[in-house]
Amino acid sequence: MSDLARAAGEETAPSAGGEVVSAPAVPLATGPVAAAAPGARRTRDALHFALRNKKVVGGGIVVLAFLALGLIAPLFYDYGHSEYVGPQSSGPSGEYWFGTTTFGQDVFLQFVHGIRSTFLVGLLGGGLAALIGMTIGFVAGYIGGLVDEALNMLTNIVLVLPALAVLIILHTYIGITSVPSQALFIGIFSWPWVARAVRAQTFSLRTRDFVDLARLSGMGSGAIIRREIAPNMSSYLFMTFILLFGGSVLFAATLDFIGLGPTGVMSLGLMMNNAVHWSALQLGLWWWFLPPGLGITAIVGALYIMNVGLDEVFNPKLREM
Amino acid sequence: MSMLSLERVTKRYRVGAFGGRELTAVRDATFAVKAGEVVSLIGESGSGKTTLGRMVLRLASVSGGHIRFDGTDVSRLKGRKLAGYYKHVQGVFQDPFSTYNPIFKADRVLHTIRPTFFPEVSAAEWRKRIDTALESVRLDPRQVIDKYPHQLSGGQLQRMLIARALLLDIKLLVADEIISMLDASTRIDVLNLLADLKERGLGILFITHDLSLGHYISDRAVILRRGVVVEMGTTDKVFGNPRHPYTRTLLSSVPQMHHKWTRADIARTIDGSCAIHDGGACAGEPQLVEVDDDHLVGCAAH
Amino acid sequence: MSLRVDNLKVYYRTLRGDVKALDGATFTVADGEIMGLAGESGSGKSTLGKSLIRLDTRMRLVEGGVELDGKPLPIGDQDAMNAYRFKAVSLIPQYAMSALNPTRKIGKMISELLGARGVKYSEIKPELERRLDLVGLKREVLNNYPIELSGGMKQRMVLVLSTLLNPSLLIADEVTSALDVSTQRAVAETLVEFRDREFVKSMIVVTHDISLVYQIADTIMVMYAGKLAEKAPADVVVNAPRHPYTQLLISSLPEVGVRYADRKLAGIPGSPPGLLNPPAGCRFRDRCPLAFARCVEEPPFVEVDKNHHVACWKAQ
Ligand SMILES: Nc1ncnc2c1ncn2[C@@H]1O[C@H](COP(=O)(O)OP(=O)(O)OP(=O)(O)O)[C@@H](O)[C@H]1O
Ligand SMILES: Nc1ncnc2c1ncn2[C@@H]1O[C@H](COP(=O)(O)OP(=O)(O)O)[C@@H](O)[C@H]1O
Ligand code: SF4
Ligand SMILES: [Mg+2]
Ligand SMILES: [Mg+2]
Ligand SMILES: [Zn+2]
Numbered sequence: 030m031s032d033l034a035r036a037a038g039e040e041t042a043p044s045a046g047g048e049v050v051s052a053p054a055v056p057l058a059t060g061p062v063a064a065a066a067p068g069a070r071r072t073r074d075a076l077h078f079a080l081r082n083k084k085v086v087g088g089g090i091v092v093l094a095f096l097a098l099g100l101i102a103p104l105f106y107d108y109g110h111s112e113y114v115g116p117q118s119s120g121p122s123g124e125y126w127f128g129t130t131t132f133g134q135d136v137f138l139q140f141v142h143g144i145r146s147t148f149l150v151g152l153l154g155g156g157l158a159a160l161i162g163m164t165i166g167f168v169a170g171y172i173g174g175l176v177d178e179a180l181n182m183l184t185n186i187v188l189v190l191p192a193l194a195v196l197i198i199l200h201t202y203i204g205i206t207s208v209p210s211q212a213l214f215i216g217i218f219s220w221p222w223v224a225r226a227v228r229a230q231t232f233s234l235r236t237r238d239f240v241d242l243a244r245l246s247g248m249g250s251g252a253i254i255r256r257e258i259a260p261n262m263s264s265y266l267f268m269t270f271i272l273l274f275g276g277s278v279l280f281a282a283t284l285d286f287i288g289l290g291p292t293g294v295m296s297l298g299l300m301m302n303n304a305v306h307w308s309a310l311q312l313g314l315w316w317w318f319l320p321p322g323l324g325i326t327a328i329v330g331a332l333y334i335m336n337v338g339l340d341e342v343f344n345p346k347l348r349e350m
Numbered sequence: 351m352s353m354l355s356l357e358r359v360t361k362r363y364r365v366g367a368f369g370g371r372e373l374t375a376v377r378d379a380t381f382a383v384k385a386g387e388v389v390s391l392i393g394e395s396g397s398g399k400t401t402l403g404r405m406v407l408r409l410a411s412v413s414g415g416h417i418r419f420d421g422t423d424v425s426r427l428k429g430r431k432l433a434g435y436y437k438h439v440q441g442v443f444q445d446p447f448s449t450y451n452p453i454f455k456a457d458r459v460l461h462t463i464r465p466t467f468f469p470e471v472s473a474a475e476w477r478k479r480i481d482t483a484l485e486s487v488r489l490d491p492r493q494v495i496d497k498y499p500h501q502l503s504g505g506q507l508q509r510m511l512i513a514r515a516l517l518l519d520i521k522l523l524v525a526d527e528i529i530s531m532l533d534a535s536t537r538i539d540v541l542n543l544l545a546d547l548k549e550r551g552l553g554i555l556f557i558t559h560d561l562s563l564g565h566y567i568s569d570r571a572v573i574l575r576r577g578v579v580v581e582m583g584t585t586d587k588v589f590g591n592p593r594h595p596y597t598r599t600l601l602s603s604v605p606q607m608h609h610k611w612t613r614a615d616i617a618r619t620i621d622g623s624c625a626i627h628d629g630g631a632c633a634g635e636p637q638l639v640e641v642d643d644d645h646l647v648g649c650a651a652h
Numbered sequence: 653m654s655l656r657v658d659n660l661k662v663y664y665r666t667l668r669g670d671v672k673a674l675d676g677a678t679f680t681v682a683d684g685e686i687m688g689l690a691g692e693s694g695s696g697k698s699t700l701g702k703s704l705i706r707l708d709t710r711m712r713l714v715e716g717g718v719e720l721d722g723k724p725l726p727i728g729d730q731d732a733m734n735a736y737r738f739k740a741v742s743l744i745p746q747y748a749m750s751a752l753n754p755t756r757k758i759g760k761m762i763s764e765l766l767g768a769r770g771v772k773y774s775e776i777k778p779e780l781e782r783r784l785d786l787v788g789l790k791r792e793v794l795n796n797y798p799i800e801l802s803g804g805m806k807q808r809m810v811l812v813l814s815t816l817l818n819p820s821l822l823i824a825d826e827v828t829s830a831l832d833v834s835t836q837r838a839v840a841e842t843l844v845e846f847r848d849r850e851f852v853k854s855m856i857v858v859t860h861d862i863s864l865v866y867q868i869a870d871t872i873m874v875m876y877a878g879k880l881a882e883k884a885p886a887d888v889v890v891n892a893p894r895h896p897y898t899q900l901l902i903s904s905l906p907e908v909g910v911r912y913a914d915r916k917l918a919g920i921p922g923s924p925p926g927l928l929n930p931p932a933g934c935r936f937r938d939r940c941p942l943a944f945a946r947c948v949e950e951p952p953f954v955e956v957d958k959n960h961h962v963a964c965w966k967a968q
Contacts, residue, residue, distance in 0.1 A: 237448050238443045238444075239448065241404075241407075241443065242441075242449055243462070245407060245436050246436070246463045247433035247436055247467065257451055260451070261452075394833070394834070394835075395831075504693075505923075534692065534860060534862070534901055535692060535920035536920075538904045538905075539918075539919035539921075541906070542916060542917070542919075559832060559833070562863075562905075562908045565908045565909070566910055566917075585911075589908060599834050600832075600833055603834040604833050604908050605836075605837075605840075605861065605863040605867050606863060607866060607890055607905060608891070610866070611837065
């Protein structure tokens with residue numbers, strides 16, 4: 030229905046605070062309630078809805094279960110994940126839960142070690158990308174003008190750079206030997222969309238009067254961004270991090286799978302790479318390639334489902350009344 | 351001597367694609383505010399009132415001219431010196447709900463100024479000062495402390511901002527449409543509060559589009575039209591004997607409670623005579639001409 | 653009798669319970685009457701206006717009925733209301749100016765809107781142009797985008813549009829509050845002109861600004877905290893109000909001519925009660941200087957004089 034229709038008496042349902050971050054700048058016909066409501070109540074409501082949101086709770090349980098598995102399970106083994114400990118190519122059994130590889134390595138042990146590095150790369154890579162993206166987004170959005178244009182250009186350059194090609198080149202010259210260095214590369218390439226989104230949000234927040242008031246209090250730009258603007262976007266930043274985490278895990282798996290992963294460290298991607306390399310598929314060793322594939326799918330899937338759930342929690346429009 | 355004086359203050363915004371066009375929001379504004387004086391800045395929306403107020407508060411840069419405060423040129427201050435200026439000059443804005451960060455408790459605005467301006471004062475001592483400041487704007491600390499902005503009324507929020515200003519060594523307050531979002535029954539209280547502060551020696555730049563409010567509180571009035579001051583002087587003279595056709599139009603359109611609009615007051619405004627060029631050719635010079643003691647009028651062509 | 657509202661109660665559903673935004677309104681608006689509706693923010697003015705046109709999903713009709721031109725208006729039934737909206741009752745919502753779709757030319761928007769109502773644009777165009785002339789808008793505005801119009805022009809455009817099918821009742825919610833005094837006056841006078849030319853039979857003009865509505869309204873109704881406080885001819889409300897709230901409200905309004913130095917006006921201490929769990933009895937009791945024992949009972953909205961209704965024990 031056209032907006033003019035509203036004007037002529039065809040009033041539509043009120044559009045309650047549509048933005049993720051803030052109450053609408055112009056309260057529509059919903060009156061003072063919509064204008065003033067968010068705030069403390071929002072946090073409380075968010076928690077209220079989060080704990081009742083099946084997607085958030087379910088996704089969270091899956092993620093935490095995997096994390097616990099990766100952290101705890103390896104402690105119970107006195108041998109390493111690449112040691113040849115058992116019979117070759119044996120299926121799942123009471124002793125080797127996920128069976129063994131062609132060389133007699135314990136697949137379950139590889140799997141739980143793989144989860145460790147998966148979380149590590151997710152946290153480091155996602156964290157770094159979040160840090161770069163948010164810093165650039167905040168600075169560009171808050172300061173604007175020439176700084177904004179320069180940062181925007183930088184963002185666009187990184188956005189169009191073929192990350193994979195660059196990584197292959199870097200790998201051949203420098204060699205990516207550890208999970209942190211892999212995370213570093215991933216982080217450096219995955220921030221542009223974050224910078225854009227944060228910039229746009231900052232742009233709309235910096236025109237609010239409370240930013241002016243902070244300036245009249247003698248606060249500098251950095252303090253204003255940290256203490257006034259960022260807290261207003263916390264829910265949004267949180268969701269961004271979840272998406273980056275999932276993205277880094279997938280990116281790392283791809284790299285490991287095509288053989289660009291760190292050496293000496295087991296990861297879910299590397300497990301799949303090995304399985305394919307040693308023809309596990311053709312030999313029918315399903316217990317070798319299925320767990321890592323399903324593990325990645327489950328972790329990333331659970332994160333994305335959580336993200337959708339969080340979206341519903343933070344966005345009143347999607348909340349079921 | 352005037353506490354605040356504006357000298358041919360101009361603001362140009364770059365607008366359009368690639369900032370290709372220039373929009374002059376305020377042109378050559380020249381007026382002053384003395385201590386203990388309320389000056390109303392009156393004009394329709396878009397006339398440049400907010401822009402002027404923001405330049406005085408240094409929230410917008412000054413494109414041309416000078417703003418002097420107690421004799422010092424403040425139009426290009428930066429960093430520490432600017433913070434020092436803010437110790438004496440503060441602002442209150444139109445929308446109380448946007449002036450408070452919705453995710454923090456409202457009284458945070460009273461605490462954030464301590465580290466910058468009074469780092470030597472202890473937190474306990476500061477809390478005492480806050481109570482005193484709140485009481486002087488007639489707020490009961492127990493009712494407003496520890497509440498989120500949405501739990502307070504617009505009037506309470508605006509008063510808390512005035513209390514914030516009082517915590518500083520405030521000499522000039524820029525009040526930009528601070529009561530236009532308040533209810534009729536609370537408006538007058540905030541207005542009276544401003545008047546009390548003025549009697550204590552505070553200078554106030556009172557920005558409004560409401561002529562009745564401007565008239566009620568101010569000592570002097572400045573009428574702004576499309577970024578240009580067209581008339582200014584003591585409130586009695588500007589309201590009692592408006593000389594610029596634009597001021598007359600405004601005054602005749604103000605709805606009055608005990609007097610209904612008539613055709614006659616329209617007729618009075620159609621008379622677009624120029625106070626400067628009597629019947630002659632109006633070239634539209636920007637200079638104001640003094641037509642009476644402390645009563646300046648611009649050319650009708652503006 | 654153009655509009656008759658009988659004990660209308662409309663609540664908002666929220667997580668924390670019902671907000672009793674309109675809690676029993678009974679009044680009439682006569683043919684040719686312009687009724688000003690005043691009251692503080694949150695007193696239920698827009699809720700009343702919206703109820704007569706469309707209840708949004710959060711609004712709930714609790715009780716009461718509405719009659720327009722002698723026939724019941726099915727305000728509780730959104731589908732049945734379709735036949736009345738725009739043709740019999742029209743609303744200009746608060747913030748209508750910013751609600752105009754910025755990507756559509758105005759003429760196109762109008763034709764779409766009429767199409768949805770089964771009216772041919774080409775048939776109505778001559779009348780549309782006549783009315784544009786009347787309000788001083790050039791016909792070319794139909795080829796403009798909304799942003800190309802100033803606030804006053806937009807507001808006049810919306811006014812022409814919403815009265816194009818000559819509805820019996822027009823509800824104008826804060827149509828002048830965003831405008832400057834001179835534009836405000838022009839729009840307000842256009843409202844009167846539309847009534848005089850019988851484009852609309854009667855109007856409800858919602859506003860904060862009593863001195864503005866006094867200029868154009870025949871009667872003024874004052875609301876307080878979801879209830880009606882007083883309704884009377886405009887002169888009576890301004891010069892001889894009987895409800896303590898109206899009295900205090902009128903005396904707190906500064907006018908050109910009143911100076912702080914000469915006469916200090918006083919506001920009304922306190923603030924209105926929340927509408928989630930409003931107190932029983934008179935809702936103005938906490939702030940009322942005249943409150944007495946009986947005020948714990950709810951005062952009925954009764955006619956104390958000819959055409960003068962008040963809800964206050966002291967006024968009876
Ligand atoms: N969508 C909503 N959900 C819950 N409560 C609402 C909603 N819209 C309005 N209210 C409440 O209903 C009451 C009446 O609101 P309404 O919008 O009718 O006020 P109003 O008199 O038009 O105010 P204003 O002058 O600010 O436009 C208020 O207490 C308001 O907070
Ligand atoms: N940040 C800005 N960029 C460009 N133009 C602006 C900006 N702020 C204000 N303007 C323009 O300056 C003029 C004066 O605006 P403003 O000072 O807000 O007026 P008022 O407060 O009197 O309503 C208007 O034409 C407005 O569109
Ligand atoms: S009923 Fe009582 S409390 Fe209510 S307005 Fe009248 S006197 Fe005041
Ligand atoms: Mg302004
Ligand atoms: Mg309203
Ligand atoms: Zn002249």
